[in-house]
Amino acid sequence: MRFSLFFFIIFLTFSCNEFTNQNSSETLNKTTDTLNYDSIIIPEDEIKSIKDYFSNFIKKRKFNGHILIAKKGKIIFDTTSGYANIKKKIKLDENSAMQVASITKPITATVILQLLEEGKLSLTDTITKYLTKLPENYHKITIKQLLSHRSGLSPYPYYCHDKIENKKKLIYNDTVLCIIDFHNPKPYYSPNQKYNYCNTNYMLLASIIEKIENKTYAEVIDKRIIEKCNMKNSFVFDMTKKETPTNLVLGHTKANKVFNLDYLDGVVGDKGFFSNARDLLLFDRMLSKGGLINDSILKLAFTPQNKIQNKKSYGLGWRIKMDKKFGKIIYHTGWWHGNRNIYIKIPKTEYTIILLSNALRGSSYNMNNLLKQFVFSENKTDTTGNSVSSITSDYRKLN
Numbered sequence: 001m002r003f004s005l006f007f008f009i010i011f012l013t014f015s016c017n018e019f020t021n022q023n024s025s026e027t028l029n030k031t032t033d034t035l036n037y038d039s040i041i042i043p044e045d046e047i048k049s050i051k052d053y054f055s056n057f058i059k060k061r062k063f064n065g066h067i068l069i070a071k072k073g074k075i076i077f078d079t080t081s082g083y084a085n086i087k088k089k090i091k092l093d094e095n096s097a098m099q100v101a102s103i104t105k106p107i108t109a110t111v112i113l114q115l116l117e118e119g120k121l122s123l124t125d126t127i128t129k130y131l132t133k134l135p136e137n138y139h140k141i142t143i144k145q146l147l148s149h150r151s152g153l154s155p156y157p158y159y160c161h162d163k164i165e166n167k168k169k170l171i172y173n174d175t176v177l178c179i180i181d182f183h184n185p186k187p188y189y190s191p192n193q194k195y196n197y198c199n200t201n202y203m204l205l206a207s208i209i210e211k212i213e214n215k216t217y218a219e220v221i222d223k224r225i226i227e228k229c230n231m232k233n234s235f236v237f238d239m240t241k242k243e244t245p246t247n248l249v250l251g252h253t254k255a256n257k258v259f260n261l262d263y264l265d266g267v268v269g270d271k272g273f274f275s276n277a278r279d280l281l282l283f284d285r286m287l288s289k290g291g292l293i294n295d296s297i298l299k300l301a302f303t304p305q306n307k308i309q310n311k312k313s314y315g316l317g318w319r320i321k322m323d324k325k326f327g328k329i330i331y332h333t334g335w336w337h338g339n340r341n342i343y344i345k346i347p348k349t350e351y352t353i354i355l356l357s358n359a360l361r362g363s364s365y366n367m368n369n370l371l372k373q374f375v376f377s378e379n380k381t382d383t384t385g386n387s388v389s390s391i392t393s394d395y396r397k398l399n
Contacts (some may be wrong), residue, residue, distance in 0.1 A: 040074040046376055047076050053373045054079070064092065064252070065357035072350040073285045078278070079344035084249040086359060087254040095233045096249045096290055097274035099359045101334030103343050104273040105202050107283075109147055111224050111318020113293045113301060120212050127204060130211045131177065135184040140191045143208065146201040147316040148305035152189030156200045157264055159185040170239055170266035173207045173217070175325070176200075195306035195314060199270035206269025217268050229286045231279035236272050239265065248274055250360040251338025259337040271336050276355040280343060284352050288345075302330050302347075322365070325375055331367075342367070346374060 050069055054077050057063060063081030068075065080094040115121045121130075123144035128134050145151045145259045156176045163179050164171060179185070188196055206217045213220045218236035226234050233247055239261075251259045265272070275283075286292050293301070304313035304320050321329040326348050334341040340363040344353040351374050357363035 001377055006135075013240075023189070032280060037127035039073050042071055042074065042076065043376075049376075050373060053091040061362035063357060063362045064359035065098065065355065065363065066092075066096075066277035067356075068281055068352075068354045070281055070284075070352045073281070073288075073352075075281070082359065084358070085258060086252055087258070091357070093098075093247065094250065094278075095247050095276065097233050097235065097245065097247045097276055097279075098341070098356050099251060099271065099334075099336055099339045100273050100275050100280070100341050100343075100356065101271050101336035101339050102199075103275075103280075103332050103341055104269065104271050105341075106317045106332050107225055108202050108205050108209070108269050109301065110287065110292055111220060112143065112147065112205055113297050113316065114224060115209070115212055117293055117297055121208070127208060130208045131204065133177065133181050133182065137184070137187070138180075142160050143205070144305070144316070145191055146205050149195055149197050149201055149314055150192050150306065151198065151201050152187045152193055152196065153198050153200045153204075154185050154188050156185075156203055156267070159183065160264065164263060167263045169263060171263050172240075172266040173203055173210070173268065176203055176267060177207060178343050194259075196316070203267055204269070209269075218288050221273065223285065225292070228292065229282045229310070231275065231282050234273070234275040234279045236268055237265075237274055245274070249358055251336070251340075252361070253338055254360045256359065256361065261337075262327075271334070275356075277356055280354050280356075281352060283338050284345065284354075288350075302328070323371065326371065329371070337366075340364070342370075344370070348370075349374065 001108075043247065050141050054067055054069065058067065058079060058081050062082070065080075067077065067079050067081075069077040080092055080096070082092050084090045084092045084096055112121070117121060121143060123275050125141065126139050127141050127143060127146065128139045130136070141151045141153070156179075160171065160176060160179060163183060164175075188198075209220050215223075216238065218238040220234050225231070235245055237245070237248065252260070253259060287298065290298070301316040301318055302320065303315055305315055306313045308320075308322060313320045315320075315330075317332075319329050319332050321331065323329050326346050328347060330345040330347065332343055334343075338360055339356075339358050340360060341356045342353070342365070344367075346353075353362075353370060353374070355365070
């Protein structure tokens with residue numbers, strides 16, 4: 001199946017709205033009003049520091065994508081820059097939806113935890129309770145081990161590459177399940193032996209969701225996440241349907257060529273969710289406010305399920321970083337087919353940082369450098385009695 005001509009036609013039909021590389025006050029106010037965070041007061045020098053840094057970040061790198069920074073849900077910085085198709089100079093729209101890649105994993109994990117809260121599954125359930133045709137050795141793997149990457153399984157892209165002859169034809173989760181059933185790919189480790197990040201875990205979780213809900217993964221995500229969070233521009237790209245969302249954009253190579261979809265793009269759960277920074281903020285706020293799962297389950301999701309090494313661990317669907325200044329930071333990255341993304345939550349200061357890029361050029365960053373931009377001294381009071389904040393320079397020298 002050839003995708004190049006198909007997506008060429010889609011890109012030609014995109015609306016080429018006026019492009020801006022800087023914040024739009026009108027857009028910021030509209031979004032902030034929608035989220036009802038006008039009452040939150042953020043010191044002006046704190047806002048200026050963030051805006052200056054990320055404006056320069058975009059300019060120096062020629063960053064292509066969405067960047068959104070919010071504190072307690074109130075948007076401070078919100079910019080769409082670059083192109084949906086770089087070679088053809090088709091502008092990236094503020095409503096464009098990018099492949100968030102592995103940031104799909106927190107979405108999948110949230111649905112699993114919703115099912116836990118509703119009593120439809122237990123974290124100690126073995127996965128063959130729901131996926132009954134898997135080989136015998138899968139009887140020892142639990143849902144919790146999938147969520148925390150402790151199953152020991154090997155990555156499905158590797159053995160699918162060996163077993164799938166016709167790579168012009170899409171494969172889906174059911175295809176991978178059949179390959180597992182017939183070929184029983186050798187695992188890397190025994191269940192629960194150690195942490196090993198593996199996309200197979202979340203492909204299986206998506207299939208378990210489908211089995212329990214008796215709906216497609218795309219339908220479940222639409223009902224449980226997208227509709228509930230009012231995410232107008234997000235979707236799981238269901239390639240079995242003839243219609244393609246008009247706001248879908250693809251990633252770019254280092255040579256700025258568009259990545260066409262390949263045979264693995266029909267597999268979902270570990271990836272497959274398309275969104276933008278504003279929609280992810282809506283998800284972020286609904287999650288933080290207990291609108292998706294209750295506080296005790298959310299706390300469990302944010303609790304390290306693996307040994308902390310190099311100040312990092314993994315919870316239930318989320319990466320975790322222990323920081324000297326901020327304490328626990330919750331985040332996830334996502335890289336796939338020219339898309340490079342990061343979504344960070346700093347619980348201590350209630351900052352949310354979202355960077356989504358559909359181009360490899362200019363999207364490389366250091367997480368520690370990003371975090372340094374959110375270090376401020378304790379609030380002080382000026383001579384007028386107004387609360388002000390000054391930037392702490394010492395911490396910005398730390399690694």
